[in-house]
Amino acid sequence: MRVFITGGSGWIGSAVVPELLAAGHEVHGLARSDESAARLRAAGVEPIVGGLGDREVLRASAAASDAVIHLGYNHDFGDQAGAGRTERGAIETFGDALAGTGAPLLFASGVAFVAPGQVATEEVLAPFAGPEAPRGGAEELAFGFVDRGIHPVAVRFAPTVHGAGDHGFIAELVRVAREKGVSGYVGDGAGHWPAVYRGDAARLVARALENASAATIVHAVGEQGVRTRDIAEAIGAGLGLPVASIDPDDVGEHFGWIGRIFALDLQASNELTRRRFDWEPTGPTLLEDLAAGSYFARAAA
Ligand SMILES: NC(=O)c1ccc[n+]([C@@H]2O[C@H](COP(=O)([O-])OP(=O)(O)OC[C@H]3O[C@@H](n4cnc5c(N)ncnc54)[C@H](OP(=O)(O)O)[C@@H]3O)[C@@H](O)[C@H]2O)c1
Structure with missing residues (x-):
C-alpha cells in the first residue's frame, strides 16, 4: 500500500515507519521543517512539505494514498483548544479526501476517561464530542464517516508510550x-x-492498518x-x-x-x-x- 503518515518524525511515528516499510508499504510523510524532512528521508520515507493546518497538502496527500496514518499532533499544552481545532480540521480534511474509497484512516487518540476504578474497554466510546471537546472531538467525528465510505480506526495510546x-x-x-x-x-x-512500550505500540499500529474493521477502537495498551x-x-x-x-x-x-x-x-x-x-x-x-x-x-x- 501507499501510506501517508503524519507525525512520522515523532516519538511513536518514527517507530511505526520501520514497521510499515518492513511490511512492504511505500510511505510518504508530512514534514513541517527541513529537519523533519531529512529525518523522514533518512528513515526511508518520501517527505511531503507541509503542516497539519495545510488542508490542501493533507487532502492531496491522502487522496493519492491507499491509507492514512495520522499521528501528528501539536502538543502545546498551553493551547489545547487550538490543538483540538487543528486536529478536527485534519480529520475533516482526511474524511473529504477519502470519501467513497474505503481507505483506512488510522488516527491517534487517548484511552477513554471512565469513572475511577473502572476499566475502559475498546467498546467504550469516548465521552468527547464536538469541536470544543479534547482532541477536537476527533473520534466521534471520524466514526461518523463510516456511512461516507471511509474506514476510520482510532488507535488509543496509553498515556505513557x-x-x-x-x-x-x-x-x-x-x-x-x-x-x-x-x-x-x-x-x-x-x-x-x-x-505501553513504544515498540509494542508501533507493531500494533502496523497490524491494525491491515486488519482493523471500520470504526474499530484499538487499545495500544500493554499494562x-x-x-x-x-x-x-x-x-x-x-x-x-x-x-x-x-x-x-x-x-x-x-x-x-x-x-x-x-x-x-x-x-x-x-x-x-x-x-x-x-x-x-x-x-x-x-x-x-x-x-x-x-x-x-x-x-x-
Ligand atoms: N507519546 C504518548 O505517550 C502518547 C500517549 C497518548 C496519545 N498519544 C498521541 O499519539 C500521537 C503521536 O504522539 P507522539 O508521542 O509520537 O508525539 P510527538 O513525539 O510529539 O510527535 C508529534 C509529531 O507531530 C508532528 N507535528 C506536530 N505539530 C505539527 C504541525 N503543526 N504540522 C506538522 N507536523 C506536526 C511532529 O513533527 P516534528 O517532528 O516536525 O516536530 C511530530 O512528527 C499524538 O496524536 C499523541 O497525542 C501519544
Missing part, C-alpha cells in the same frame, strides 16, 4: 521531580496510568494500569530523591500542566485488541523501563 528517548509524560514527571527535589504522587497515589505511587517511587529511586504525597489541592502548583493528568485514575484493557490483532506486548513494563535508567541519564545531561 515509554522507552529510551521518550520525551512525553514520564519525562515531564522526571523533570518536575528534579526541579522540586521530590518525586510526588497525588493524594494516596492509588490512581493508575495505563502504559492496564500502573499505580501512580509506584511510578513516583520508581522516579524517586532513579533520581535518588525522596517520594512524597502531594495534596490534591496543590497538584497544579506542584506539577504544573502534567498535574491534572497525573491525578487521573485511568485504566484500560487490551483484551479485545490482543485477540483481534493477534498482538502480545513483549517489551519492558513501565517500571522495568524506569529501572533501566535511560529517563534519568537523559535528564541529567
Whole structure:
C-alpha cells in the first residue's frame, strides 16, 4: 500500500515507519521543517512539505494514498483548544479526501476517561464530542464517516508510550521531580496510568492498518494500569530523591500542566485488541523501563 503518515518524525511515528516499510508499504510523510524532512528521508520515507493546518497538502496527500496514518499532533499544552481545532480540521480534511474509497484512516487518540476504578474497554466510546471537546472531538467525528465510505480506526495510546528517548509524560514527571527535589504522587497515589512500550505500540499500529474493521477502537495498551505511587517511587529511586504525597489541592502548583493528568485514575484493557490483532506486548513494563535508567541519564545531561 501507499501510506501517508503524519507525525512520522515523532516519538511513536518514527517507530511505526520501520514497521510499515518492513511490511512492504511505500510511505510518504508530512514534514513541517527541513529537519523533519531529512529525518523522514533518512528513515526511508518520501517527505511531503507541509503542516497539519495545510488542508490542501493533507487532502492531496491522502487522496493519492491507499491509507492514512495520522499521528501528528501539536502538543502545546498551553493551547489545547487550538490543538483540538487543528486536529478536527485534519480529520475533516482526511474524511473529504477519502470519501467513497474505503481507505483506512488510522488516527491517534487517548484511552477513554471512565469513572475511577473502572476499566475502559475498546467498546467504550469516548465521552468527547464536538469541536470544543479534547482532541477536537476527533473520534466521534471520524466514526461518523463510516456511512461516507471511509474506514476510520482510532488507535488509543496509553498515556505513557515509554522507552529510551521518550520525551512525553514520564519525562515531564522526571523533570518536575528534579526541579522540586521530590518525586510526588497525588493524594494516596492509588490512581493508575495505563502504559505501553513504544515498540509494542508501533507493531500494533502496523497490524491494525491491515486488519482493523471500520470504526474499530484499538487499545495500544500493554499494562492496564500502573499505580501512580509506584511510578513516583520508581522516579524517586532513579533520581535518588525522596517520594512524597502531594495534596490534591496543590497538584497544579506542584506539577504544573502534567498535574491534572497525573491525578487521573485511568485504566484500560487490551483484551479485545490482543485477540483481534493477534498482538502480545513483549517489551519492558513501565517500571522495568524506569529501572533501566535511560529517563534519568537523559535528564541529567
Ligand atoms: N507519546 C504518548 O505517550 C502518547 C500517549 C497518548 C496519545 N498519544 C498521541 O499519539 C500521537 C503521536 O504522539 P507522539 O508521542 O509520537 O508525539 P510527538 O513525539 O510529539 O510527535 C508529534 C509529531 O507531530 C508532528 N507535528 C506536530 N505539530 C505539527 C504541525 N503543526 N504540522 C506538522 N507536523 C506536526 C511532529 O513533527 P516534528 O517532528 O516536525 O516536530 C511530530 O512528527 C499524538 O496524536 C499523541 O497525542 C501519544
